[in-house]
Amino acid sequence: MGMKDDKNKNTDKGDQKAIGPKVKMDRRDVLKGIATLPIFGAFAYSYYKRRSHEHLLKSNLRRGIGLSYDAPAPAYPSVARDNQIRLGIIGCGIRGTQLLRAAGFAHPAWMEEVKANAAVNRHDKRYEEYLAQEDLNVVITGVCDVFDVHAGTAMEAAVNSQKEGSSRSSVTQPKRYRHYQELIAADDVDAVIIATPDHWHGPMTIEAARHGKHVYVEKPLTWTVEETYEVRKVIKDSGVIFQLGHQGRQTESYIKAREAVEAGLLGNVSLIEVCTNRNDPNGAWVYPIHPDANPNTIDWKQFIGPAPWHDFSLERFFRWRCWWDYSTGLNGDLLTHEYDAVNQIMKVGIPHSAMSSGGIYFYKDGRTVPDTLQVAYEFPKKDLTMLYSATLSSGKYRPKLFMGHDACMEVSDRLVVTAEEQSTRYKNKIISGEIDPRYPIYNYTPGKKDVDAVTSATEQYFASRGLLYSYRDGKRVDTTYLHIAEWLDCIRSGQQPSCDIDQAFEEAMTAHMATISYHEKRMVFWDEDKELITL
């Protein structure tokens, strides 16, 4: 900049000489004329100073924290997907359809819808992301659902080969099974995806593992405490590859959060707060009732299965989450996601005790499960409490909070660590001004590789959207796809996936403790030696 200034001066002088004879220009004119130029020098100097100061602060902080901004390493080595895996799906409702899509079998109607949407709204990336999913080399050979319409849509999705650029050469026509046991017993099924109501998770998983079929089952693992032991035993004895459907295991910010905990950024964490906040009927499980649903199109008896008998009810069939008879309520549906994230990040295991309370305060529609629920879990061996707080009638967003003596960590699709003002670990850095407790010391936005002390409001606004997604190599990916892909790759390699049966056992017992405490209205305990829930 300084050189440039000199240059300008020279040119000015040249001009002066050139026009000298015609226009009278004295020394005063020249001085006043170029008086503004030093401003550029001052501006450039202060800009440079400020940048280098910021850079120094950032690099000191980066070194001092000891946690990189690199994307986490893949959890397992990539596997050649040479041999084709033949999949069966049991339960093809809302979640089953999503799982099929994650495996590469979107329904044609959905494809058209998102394609049309992407044409008018360039922010709608669903079509693009679906096409970007890698071919997992699987075929759907069996479909089972007790509702004819759902089975039909799944059949259509299973033969859908319009995925552009797909290397799928042949289309396999799946067989529709009326009963899940027939599908599991079928010779042309290597692995099953189970996305049925909760009361069927355990029995179907047990049946599949006994037949040597690999299992991907939706959360929660089980509906009763007793079957949880059996599921674990059968899975371990049979050696099948098991994955529980907590796709949060694939979320990049959770994986980085685990690294942050391991690096000791937080100090002793005494309190973890996790939440569920929803405020719409769909979020409260008041799902639409299909017009073609009736006793002729629904195998009601099979739906009831291990549940207590009840006469045919469309509400109970489509909104089964609202009844303990088929569901595990907030505990199984949403607490499990939060708990599993905490277990992934902090490896807390099954809590020592659980105490829960709540009630049906908003959705007085005949449901038996609470719509507002709080659970306090104690982990004395870890010196911490985990609070779960949920309501289905207020949408105020609350992040997962890990509150440590040295720093507090907020986990969503991003990761933000902020030092505590009274921290022991950061005391000197706070005094020296290297750390300002008002600003994050670590701020990880997936897909972004830089230190980001204060993100702009615009970026935050977009980053906080879409918890359904994670990032790989800076690209947005559907976590469910990653979770299914991990399971399939582990089937090929023989490794254990991230949400294996041990993680699943801990998840199920933790959720059951909250449910029992809610029913009994008192604290329940986990006997670690006997592996029993006691009152």
Place this chain on the structure above:
Amino acid sequence: MLNIYGLTLIGVGLMAGLFTRVSLIGGMVLLAFYYLSHPPLPLLSYSMPSEGSYLIVNKTLIELFSMAVLLVFPTWHRIGIDRLLKIS
């Protein structure tokens, strides 16, 4: 792109006192655009987070008025390159 170059040229012009009148007018036009892109009308909220869209106590508008003052009370023929170029 036009916005980026325009802003840079206007900034350089105003700091150096070069083509000050044109820079001021250009700056006012741009500021007017910025103001009008988030017009502070009732029932209208912009989808992007912004610092706010205020009717009068609005930094864009204040900046625009300051430039108008400079335009009305010109100083560029006293100090700045414009003096050398004899622009008044």
